[in-house]
Amino acid sequence: MPIVKYIARRAAIAVVVLFGISLIVFAVLNLQPGNPYASMFSPQTDAATREELLRKVGYYDPLWLKYVKWVGRALQGDLGYSIQLGVPVTAVIASRVGNTLVLTVAAAVIAFVFALPVGIYSAIRRGRVSDRLITVVTFGIMSIPAFFLAMILIRVFSAQLKVLPSSGMITPGFAGTPEQVTWDVIRHLIMPATVLAAMSFATYSRYIRSSTSELLDADFVRALFAKGLSRRSVIYGHVLKNAAKPIVTVLMLAVPGLLSGALITETVFSWSGIGRLGYDAAVGRDYPLLMGITLLLALVTLLANLLGDVINVIIDPRIRVQS
Amino acid sequence: MTAIKDLWHTTWRKTAAAAIAAVCAVSLAGCGLNTSVGTAATAAGTSAQSTDTVRYALWSNPNGQFNPVTYFTDYDRAIIFNVYSRLVVLDAQQNYQPSLAKSYNWSADGKELTFELRDNVKWHDGEPFTAQDVVYTYAATANKDFPLDPSTLVQHLEGYEDYHAGKTQDFAGITAPDDHTVVFHFATPYSGALATFADKPVLAKHVWEKVPIAQWKTATDLLKHPIGTGPYKFKEFVDGQYVALEANPDYFEGAPATKNLIFKIVSPDTLQTAVINKEVDIAEISNFNSKELDAYKQQGVNIVEGEGNGGQYLTFDTKNPKLADKRVRQALLYAINRKGIIDSLLYGHGITFNAQAHPSDPLYPKDLNSYDYSPEKAKELLKEAGWTDTDGDGFLDKDGQKFTFTINFPTGNKTRELSAPIIQKNFQDIGIDAQLSQADFNTTLAILQDPNKQYDGVLMGGTFRPQQYGSANWWSRWGEDGESKAALDKVNETTDPTALAQAVSQYLHLENDEVPFAFLYIPNQGTAVRPEVKNFERSTYEIFSNVSKWSVSPSQAQ
Numbered sequence: 103m104p105i106v107k108y109i110a111r112r113a114a115i116a117v118v119v120l121f122g123i124s125l126i127v128f129a130v131l132n133l134q135p136g137n138p139y140a141s142m143f144s145p146q147t148d149a150a151t152r153e154e155l156l157r158k159v160g161y162y163d164p165l166w167l168k169y170v171k172w173v174g175r176a177l178q179g180d181l182g183y184s185i186q187l188g189v190p191v192t193a194v195i196a197s198r199v200g201n202t203l204v205l206t207v208a209a210a211v212i213a214f215v216f217a218l219p220v221g222i223y224s225a226i227r228r229g230r231v232s233d234r235l236i237t238v239v240t241f242g243i244m245s246i247p248a249f250f251l252a253m254i255l256i257r258v259f260s261a262q263l264k265v266l267p268s269s270g271m272i273t274p275g276f277a278g279t280p281e282q283v284t285w286d287v288i289r290h291l292i293m294p295a296t297v298l299a300a301m302s303f304a305t306y307s308r309y310i311r312s313s314t315s316e317l318l319d320a321d322f323v324r325a326l327f328a329k330g331l332s333r334r335s336v337i338y339g340h341v342l343k344n345a346a347k348p349i350v351t352v353l354m355l356a357v358p359g360l361l362s363g364a365l366i367t368e369t370v371f372s373w374s375g376i377g378r379l380g381y382d383a384a385v386g387r388d389y390p391l392l393m394g395i396t397l398l399l400a401l402v403t404l405l406a407n408l409l410g411d412v413i414n415v416i417i418d419p420r421i422r423v424q425s
Numbered sequence: 426m427t428a429i430k431d432l433w434h435t436t437w438r439k440t441a442a443a444a445i446a447a448v449c450a451v452s453l454a455g456c457g458l459n460t461s462v463g464t465a466a467t468a469a470g471t472s473a474q475s476t477d478t479v480r481y482a483l484w485s486n487p488n489g490q491f492n493p494v495t496y497f498t499d500y501d502r503a504i505i506f507n508v509y510s511r512l513v514v515l516d517a518q519q520n521y522q523p524s525l526a527k528s529y530n531w532s533a534d535g536k537e538l539t540f541e542l543r544d545n546v547k548w549h550d551g552e553p554f555t556a557q558d559v560v561y562t563y564a565a566t567a568n569k570d571f572p573l574d575p576s577t578l579v580q581h582l583e584g585y586e587d588y589h590a591g592k593t594q595d596f597a598g599i600t601a602p603d604d605h606t607v608v609f610h611f612a613t614p615y616s617g618a619l620a621t622f623a624d625k626p627v628l629a630k631h632v633w634e635k636v637p638i639a640q641w642k643t644a645t646d647l648l649k650h651p652i653g654t655g656p657y658k659f660k661e662f663v664d665g666q667y668v669a670l671e672a673n674p675d676y677f678e679g680a681p682a683t684k685n686l687i688f689k690i691v692s693p694d695t696l697q698t699a700v701i702n703k704e705v706d707i708a709e710i711s712n713f714n715s716k717e718l719d720a721y722k723q724q725g726v727n728i729v730e731g732e733g734n735g736g737q738y739l740t741f742d743t744k745n746p747k748l749a750d751k752r753v754r755q756a757l758l759y760a761i762n763r764k765g766i767i768d769s770l771l772y773g774h775g776i777t778f779n780a781q782a783h784p785s786d787p788l789y790p791k792d793l794n795s796y797d798y799s800p801e802k803a804k805e806l807l808k809e810a811g812w813t814d815t816d817g818d819g820f821l822d823k824d825g826q827k828f829t830f831t832i833n834f835p836t837g838n839k840t841r842e843l844s845a846p847i848i849q850k851n852f853q854d855i856g857i858d859a860q861l862s863q864a865d866f867n868t869t870l871a872i873l874q875d876p877n878k879q880y881d882g883v884l885m886g887g888t889f890r891p892q893q894y895g896s897a898n899w900w901s902r903w904g905e906d907g908e909s910k911a912a913l914d915k916v917n918e919t920t921d922p923t924a925l926a927q928a929v930s931q932y933l934h935l936e937n938d939e940v941p942f943a944f945l946y947i948p949n950q951g952t953a954v955r956p957e958v959k960n961f962e963r964s965t966y967e968i969f970s971n972v973s974k975w976s977v978s979p980s981q982a983q
Contacts (some may be wrong), residue, residue, distance in 0.1 A: 155572075309870055
């Protein structure tokens with residue numbers, strides 16, 4: 103089973119890379135000027151008390167010792183306590199990651215669903231006026247800043263039409279049947295998911311367009327047409343199947359972006375997810391929490407890459423695994 | 426061509442159907458969402474206002490540290506001040522009124538402060554409130570394991586050193602002769618004591634004694650389920666979304682008029698829309714731009730404006746040789762167009778101050794030097810101090826040294842960030858080579874916290890606390906010794922009202938003359954209040970003192 107060996111080898115490399123990332127991030131964080139506890143002292147705290155409290159939390163340990171301590175605990179699944187929140191890092195992340203997933207998966211699905219037909223359509227019509235028009239429009243969408251788009255949506259749908267809630271994930275204190283609650287969440291989800299989707303829609307549709315249009319020129323496609331197959335079966339049965347490979351790669355590469363790229367959207371819409379948490383942790387110098395989030399993102403990135411490669415092997419058995 | 430058109434249509438239809446199904450599936454998986462949904466409250470429409478709920482906007486997520494002696498953020502404070510109650514509170518005239526205490530009494534020598542407690546108060550879990558709770562709360566902050574620095578109050582109490590060092594089991598400074606009397610014994614009198622009691626609510630001994638004091642900051646379960654004696658009981662905290670409180674029918678000053686009080690987290694960016702769209706009823710506004718105010722008014726939203734309780738300042742390193750001469754510091758204060766900053770950045774909605782005390786403080790002297798903007802006076806003072814432009818390069822110099830001044834300031838507060846270049850220009854106008862240096866908040870704090878680091882000036886903000894004087898409440902390197910320390914000690918030791926007023930006046934005059942900070946401005950506080958809300962009132966220091974009377978009128982609610 104060469105594929106199993108392949109996966110095992112890639113996984114081993116991923117573990118090494120993960121260690122490297124943790125070391126670099128840890129060093130970069132801890133070498134910043136200032137200390138994560140600075141904002142906890144009032145101006146009245148005298149230098150001696152400050153030192154005593156900092157010693158208690160191990161602030162004066164040398165960097166290498168801090169790292170060794172951290173790795174030792176991390177290997178047992180303990181990422182320490184968030185300095186600001188006083189809660190275990192793993193618990194904070196676990197409570198937030200689901201929210202980000204709901205938002206980003208909804209956004210990715212919306213983006214992909216619009217991008218697929220648009221991409222294929224412009225590939226078929228490539229070079230024509232409609233294709234160029236789509237190109238202009240997609241680049242237009244791509245260049246609107248997320249923040250700006252969010253504010254426009256809020257202005258139109260919340261302030262003027264008053265049909266959607268301006269922020270949050272759920273109406274405070276709202277109670278009802280599961281269907282009503284789901285509907286309440288969907289109403290809150292529409293605007294943030296749309297903003298996020300607009301950002302990736304352009305990328306997806308361009309990739310789909312280019313990977314499809316390359317294939318339309320390919321000799322085997324001409325041969326299929328020459329054999330007298332209908333356009334539909336050529337495109338569905340053969341072109342899309344072959345275009346799937348680069349598309350899967352692009353989707354997998356976009357996964358880490360989905361997790362971390364939601365920062366602005368999450369902040370504007372008060373959506374309590376990982377992006378916002380990471381931002382707050384960075385601003386508040388919450389090193390343990392920041393380490394936890396960075397590691398999660400690194401892990402997800404590595405896994406997504408691995409998964410993308412594996413899926414490609416499965417889709418296209420011609421990719422021979424070299425050992 | 427038709428084939429392609431056909432293909433286009435089928436592709437679109439099929440994918441669209443699949444997409445809708447997928448989106449729905451994802452959303453239904455919303456069970457994965459971390460929003461445990463409350464039980465009671467409105468089952469009606471989503472944004473419809475109901476008369477049994479007042480919703481107050483918080484700009485940012487509380488940390489969930491709902492412990493009155495360990496919290497950090499104003500957002501946690503908002504929750505704490507509704508769930509817990511205090512021995513005394515401040516009225517609108519900034520006098521102390523008994524609250525959890527029935528009365529308080531200073532001994533003649535100012536060394537004993539006795540509180541007579543209410544005897545019919547119950548904690549939200551039904552346990553009776555007693556003197557032991559009070560003793561426990563304040564003694565804990567003096568314990569050697571307490572995770573933060575001990576308050577100034579406890580450091581003034583008898584037996585503090587021994588108790589803090591762990592030499593004694595009991596804290597001699599706080600005693601409870603019976604269940605409804607607590608006595609604080611001061612080693613040296615401390616006139617700021619009542620201010621501490623008005624600022625630090627009492628927590629429940631029977632709840633918190635189960636957790637070692639060293640672990641108070643990480644006792645998540647207790648922190649997130651506070652049990653107090655206040656007008657509202659804690660119901661739930663949905664991280665990043667809202668905190669729901671419920672009226673306490675047994676509140677000792679009468680049950681609140683409104684059943685539910687919800688604190689909804691709304692970013693300042695969408696605050697205005699949230700108020701207009703009836704998603705929140707009360708929100709602090711972030712600026713006084715007239716366009717913004719008009720938008721509220723057009724929708725019938727009232728703006729309640731009052732004096733703020735936070736001051737902005739430029740702290741000087743008084744140990745820096747260049748700034749050691751008080752005339753130089755006075756000159757710098759004269760050089761700053763503070764009125765101009767208030768007019769341009771706060772649209773006129775703010776006031777200046779001239780010593781480290783709130784101008785509305787009853788003891789704030791009326792005759793302080795007001796340092797009205799005067800570049801001429803600034804130049805004159807600098808000349809007296811020996812700073813002149815001898816080499817004609819446009820900058821002042823002394824002993825061959827050019828007068829440089831670096832204004833350090835942290836990111837975060839928009840008005841403060843915008844004030845930095847104005848101050849820079851003001852300094853340049855009197856011949857100082859002023860530079861800006863911006864960094865994140867923590868890095869800026871590191872400058873102030875390192876006693877070996879010399880700086881010129883750092884822009885910072887601080888909160889006023891009623892009757893808490895002393896430059897050490899804000900970042901400064903002045904007042905630790907000599908005349909200023911003696912004057913402050915006098916303030917702290919004096920409990921007789923007339924003598925205290927005199928001591929305070931003396932100290933603030935000294936500070937006003939010494940200029941350890943350039944006192945800049947106090948932005949007003951504006952609150953947007955929906956027309957349905959009745960009886961919203963606030964004073965400089967108390968936002969929620971009237972909370973149990975807030976109500977929503979049914980006539981205008983939908």
